[in-house]
Amino acid sequence: MIDFEFEPAVRAQLKMYHAVAENLMRPISREYDEREHEKPWQFYETMWSAAQSLGPGAAPAKSAAADKGDGAQKLRNLYTVLSTEELCWGDAGLFLSIPNPGLGGAAVAAAGTPEQKERFLKRFREGKPKWGAMAITEPGCGSDSAAITTTATRDGDDFVINGTKIFCTAGQMSAEKSEGFVVVWATLDCGAGRAGIKPFVVEHNTPGMTVTRVEDKLGIRASDTAMIVFDNCRVPANHLLGSAEVKTGGFKDVMATFDATRPIVAAMAIGVGRAALDYVRDFLRDQKVPIRYGISPRRLTAVERDFMEMEVQLKAARLLTWRAAWMLDMGIRNSLEASMAKAKAGRAVTLITQKAVEILGPLGYSRKVLVEKWMRDAKINDIFEGTQQINLMIVARRILDYSSKELN
Numbered sequence: 001m002i003d004f005e006f007e008p009a010v011r012a013q014l015k016m017y018h019a020v021a022e023n024l025m026r027p028i029s030r031e032y033d034e035r036e037h038e039k040p041w042q043f044y045e046t047m048w049s050a051a052q053s054l055g056p057g058a059a060p061a062k063s064a065a066a067d068k069g070d071g072a073q074k075l076r077n078l079y080t081v082l083s084t085e086e087l088c089w090g091d092a093g094l095f096l097s098i099p100n101p102g103l104g105g106a107a108v109a110a111a112g113t114p115e116q117k118e119r120f121l122k123r124f125r126e127g128k129p130k131w132g133a134m135a136i137t138e139p140g141c142g143s144d145s146a147a148i149t150t151t152a153t154r155d156g157d158d159f160v161i162n163g164t165k166i167f168c169t170a171g172q173m174s175a176e177k178s179e180g181f182v183v184v185w186a187t188l189d190c191g192a193g194r195a196g197i198k199p200f201v202v203e204h205n206t207p208g209m210t211v212t213r214v215e216d217k218l219g220i221r222a223s224d225t226a227m228i229v230f231d232n233c234r235v236p237a238n239h240l241l242g243s244a245e246v247k248t249g250g251f252k253d254v255m256a257t258f259d260a261t262r263p264i265v266a267a268m269a270i271g272v273g274r275a276a277l278d279y280v281r282d283f284l285r286d287q288k289v290p291i292r293y294g295i296s297p298r299r300l301t302a303v304e305r306d307f308m309e310m311e312v313q314l315k316a317a318r319l320l321t322w323r324a325a326w327m328l329d330m331g332i333r334n335s336l337e338a339s340m341a342k343a344k345a346g347r348a349v350t351l352i353t354q355k356a357v358e359i360l361g362p363l364g365y366s367r368k369v370l371v372e373k374w375m376r377d378a379k380i381n382d383i384f385e386g387t388q389q390i391n392l393m394i395v396a397r398r399i400l401d402y403s404s405k406e407l408n
């Protein structure tokens with residue numbers, strides 16, 4: 001028997017996250033979509049205080065239920081995707097801008113030594129709001145991370161980093177405006193391909209790290225997306241996460257970051273999709289358009305078919321996402337499931353939000369309601385943390401047992 005019921009304590013936590021989404025995020029959602037580069041400082045402070053009150057190490061994207069005992073702690077990743085869905089039902093851009101270690105923290109957790117985890121993540125437990133970011137993408141390299149050209153050269157007790165990173169989520173907040181950090185992927189040996197690529201922690205305001213541009217975007221406009229230039233940027237050697245050895249297979253440890261972050265992005269997509277679905281459900285109810293379940297598919301109206309398809313897509317994506325997160329909690333390798341969840345959820349939310357705009361007609365396309373915004377916010381889930389095509393390719397590779405050389 002498979003049980004999908006959550007314990008009362010978890011349900012109570014999710015209710016709290018939903019209240020945050022409804023009362024703190026939705027009211028400012030349109031405002032910070034339209035004023036893209038302005039910062040909702042009051043919201044940040046509130047979310048930061050809430051995270052601190054949840055206890056040591058708690059981050060807003062992590063359910064407090066995860067801190068309530070051993071059983072809950074074991075399901076930390078599952079609770080993270082649940083809380084992410086709730087908060088992104090509120091606003092995905094604001095969710096990405098909440099002060100927390102973010103993708104940078106995920107990289108430290110996945111690739112760092114126990115000592116590095118303690119050293120770099122400790123600061124997120126106290127003081128003023130802080131952010132973390134991860135910088136992989138470059139002007140000439142996105143999907144193919146083996147093509148990274150940013151270099152890290154050993155010089156005495158330091159590494160010296162040179163290169164340009166683009167489209168770094170929370171890059172400006174992490175590099176300039178808080179006591180956060182940016183985890184930068186750079187190569188120790190340009191001739192070594194993937195084996196030479198290592199993640200380095202670069203502390204905020206380190207000389208040589210400069211934010212040179214903040215992007216104007218289609219969606220998730222409350223989240224900053226930065227170009228960062230590293231010009232002879234010097235970091236202590238112990239800021240290299242994990243082993244400095246350039247060896248075949250070493251890149252797997254670095255890539256493990258995605259096993260944790262892809263289910264979170266999938267949950268973001270599900271939150272946005274659910275927002276659109278809920279809106280359409282209420283709209284149809286107000287218009288007295290029934291959704292008749294349990295009748296022959298031949299007798300369904302086009303709207304009923306569309307709505308049920310949207311529901312099916314959302315539920316399928318959610319189940320895949322829960323499985324991927326749960327496997328991570330159980331210590332089971334989940335690269336296949338994480339990519340499946342991410343690919344499915346990215347596609348599902350794109351379809352659901354476009355259908356929502358379509359079903360609502362002119363209202364859906366207008367700025368009177370948030371549905372057009374959700375359609376814009378949806379697409380990023382098909383792009384970052386591996387595009388739709390890349391995740392499908394990973395799924396194919398793993399199912400068919402091909403290497404990245406054989407299927408690319």
Ligand SMILES: Cc1cc2nc3c(=O)[nH]c(=O)nc-3n(C[C@H](O)[C@H](O)[C@H](O)COP(=O)(O)OP(=O)(O)OC[C@H]3O[C@@H](n4cnc5c(N)ncnc54)[C@H](O)[C@@H]3O)c2cc1C
Pocket residue numbers: 103133134135136137141142143144166167168169170217225380383384385386387388389390393408
């Ligand atoms: C808002 C936003 C936030 C982002 N945040 C971050 C961040 O925090 N950190 C970070 O490092 N990056 C971030 N990115 C970058 C993102 O991860 C990349 O855009 C993504 O990995 C794709 O890389 P690319 O844009 O270079 O596209 P390309 O790799 O050039 O791909 C272009 C198209 O070709 C397809 N394609 C590529 N290779 C293949 C293949 N082998 N088979 C089939 N199709 C293929 C892709 O799916 C895509 O559709 C962000 C991007 C955006 C838009």
